[in-house]
Amino acid sequence: MPPLNDRIAARVRQLRAARGLSLEALAAASGVSRSMISLIERGESSPTAVVLEKLATGLGVVLASLFDPPAPPPDPVSRRADQAEWRDPQSGYVRRNVSPPGFPSPLQIVAVDFPPGARIAYETAARPGVLHQQIWVIEGRITVTLDGRHVDLAAGDCLAMVLDKPIAYANPTQRPARYAVVIATGSETRVPDG
Numbered sequence: 001m002p003p004l005n006d007r008i009a010a011r012v013r014q015l016r017a018a019r020g021l022s023l024e025a026l027a028a029a030s031g032v033s034r035s036m037i038s039l040i041e042r043g044e045s046s047p048t049a050v051v052l053e054k055l056a057t058g059l060g061v062v063l064a065s066l067f068d069p070p071a072p073p074p075d076p077v078s079r080r081a082d083q084a085e086w087r088d089p090q091s092g093y094v095r096r097n098v099s100p101p102g103f104p105s106p107l108q109i110v111a112v113d114f115p116p117g118a119r120i121a122y123e124t125a126a127r128p129g130v131l132h133q134q135i136w137v138i139e140g141r142i143t144v145t146l147d148g149r150h151v152d153l154a155a156g157d158c159l160a161m162v163l164d165k166p167i168a169y170a171n172p173t174q175r176p177a178r179y180a181v182v183i184a185t186g187s188e189t190r191v192p193d194g
Helices: 004-018 023-030 034-041 049-059 063-067
Strands: 085-087 094-097 107-114 119-122 131-139 141-146 149-154 158-162 167-170 177-185
Touching (some): 004 034, 004 049, 023 034, 023 049, 034 049, 049 063, 131 149, 141 177, 149 158
Antiparallel strands (some): 085 094, 107 177, 131 177, 141 149, 141 167
């Protein structure tokens, strides 16, 4: 087990990185100087309880969590056998999160098996931040309704959208459909004219 100062150093670095905070941002949030945080994160300072409490507050955690060993980094590989599937009890559609859980990425991939005749409607329009979504049909046909507009998609077709309106999915055929959904968080990207 590393010395406690090394453990605290690694934990503060990890928590700061997980929150996307620069040294300056954590200094502003905690009231601890940037240089002191840097020394703590390198294990070159034995911080006082008062300093640690300020850092914990700035990081949005309890003081005791600064003494926890750093969590292992998330696995960047998501094995098929480990990808949990969820079946909607109403429509029977099966959703599987393909992306590695906990891995810091603005992208998420979901695989969907959509039964014949199934329909799903998501009525919530307001979502936090900007969410981009692309639907790529792998097999079969589906109809996507976004803000009253129906878009029919066949195998190989891909629909891109910003998720800011109610959306519905339907499989109007007598055959199952399979599609992938790629979701990205971030600011809206504009395509230049011309």
